[in-house]
Amino acid sequence: MKLEKQMARTITRDLLVSVLLYVAPVALMALSFAISGQKPWLAPHTGPTLQFKAPGFIEAVFNNLASWGLPTIMLTLGVAEFALGLYENKWKKNERILDIVCFVIPKVLIKPAVVFFSLKALPVLLPGLKNAFVWIPFAWAALIIAVFDDLTQYWYHRLHHQVPWLWRFHRTHHSAPYMGMAMASRQNIIYTIFFSQIYLTAALTYLGLGYAALFVTVVKSLITTGAHSSIAWDKPFYKYKGLHPIGWVLERLISTPATHQAHHADTDGDGIGHYKGNFGNMFFIWDILFGTGIITRRYPQTFGIKHYKEEEWYAQFLWPVFKSRKAGSELSKGGPVVGDEPALAPNAPLQVTRAEREEVSVLANG
Template identity: 35%
Template sequence: MPAYSIAILAIYLGFGLLELWRSNLFTKDEQTRDDGIVEAVSTAMLLVVTQPMIVFASAGIMWAVAPEWAGALQGLNVLLAILLFLVLDDMMQYWWHRASHSFAWLYNLHRAHHNARYMSVRLVYRNNLFYYAMMPGLWFSGVLVYLGLGWVYAGYLIVKMTVIIGAHCDVAWDRRLYSIKWLSPVMWLVERTISTPATHHAHHGRHADDPAVHYKGNYGNLLFFWDVLFGTAKITRTYPQSYGVENLAPASLGQQLMWPLFPEQKAEDENGQTVGEAV
């Protein structure tokens, strides 16, 4: 196992142990039998199949199209290399995530991530099995690795996954820092730069009338700056009262993992009329 994978696993386990100690990692409020299955299957699929497949496939495509470009950026300045990943991976993921909340068919690929009625490190890789295979940022990252930036990607991933795992953890690391008054200016900068529990939990909130909820925004993964830049940011320094989705029919195990092979159910109101999706 590569050193960066070991580092990410250690970070994941560290936050997991924190949840185990503080908030019952395996027995979340309102969780169902399907939740554990979706999380286990989607996480294993991404790490064992999808991500390695994309790295090899993108390299294969590039080798077929431009074999002379292999390793072409190997000597690139490290700051420029990081900038390339921030734009072609993280910003592209912002737009992919935003699109997933704008188009119903894409939301069906992403709904599994929001279906859980809790926050946890368990949600980090929770998605439809086809969602990551279609994510542009992963393919662009594969191309950058082919071009010789694999050494930068390793460090970039460690930082990115630390932020993302921390943002999903239900033991919010920023809560204590917000309570320290003299740190307020520092946190003002932090919360506008990277995703924090407060800003990302808002994106997972269940009810639109909850002042702390903003599920039509706060799409950033590593950088929350993209939300600030593109006008989708909401910062409250508070946390939603509950998590999940509202105004949608329950999603089956098959729908969460393998839509469109398993079509979604339609919610009906008290008059028997179909309720539109609020994605």
């Protein structure tokens, strides 16, 4: 109970700090305008305009972001990411189907559809606000959006680990016993539908910040996909002395294979794995600020969930609509709420869990 209260206090404190982080880029932009004397909101604006020449269809897509253009781009990006992710040929059948379904349906169907209908609904929900923020310079818009989007996703991700009843909606992402771009989108459908970035991108496009929102989406997609990659592209920054300063900054700023693979490890007792932290998606700096990250510059040897029962792909993707037939599974009918701590097998010798160790530490330190 004392541990739960401490967790609640920690989350409350970090949420209050987050409010300041959300406000910071907006305040910096306002300060820059005050110092320079610029008043871009007073300048006439007709709407977002494309700043480069391109073939007719490409220009039409970008000039119609707020209607059919953005859904078209989301669909194209989804197909491209799916094609690039199909490099793994050692999957078991159930895992292969799950990865492909989680790649295709959200990226090719759910996200484009949600964006399309959101753009239809926004004029009704926010009448008169179309292109209301088109005056914000691109660089400032991209910074503000990156902070708002990624910090919100950090909290979405963190709470799915720290609140036990939410864990089962995120568990699918951690069930993969391997790392690779093909499993980067491996999520339960409920987790995907309530994912903030889809709605934020649509709303920002309606408000006139579509180009900046799209830029952040693409950059974030590259970083998060690379962080899930089985290719340790960050290793040269640790290996070669001349690259160490760049590596030091890089691993604290964005998610890398080393930091994110630690989050997918099946243990946190080896000094490398840290599935109870390293929650950052595009930016790892949130983990640094909130003390939820570790940096080891090493890579776990095993991934996934130790109590994984290889539940049917449809149960992992569509729980709780469809449940697993695996006895004792968290996803089965009446299954236990295990949380992301490993479950003890029946009649197994008693072990001290990480949560219990932390509670002992809290009691010892008063």
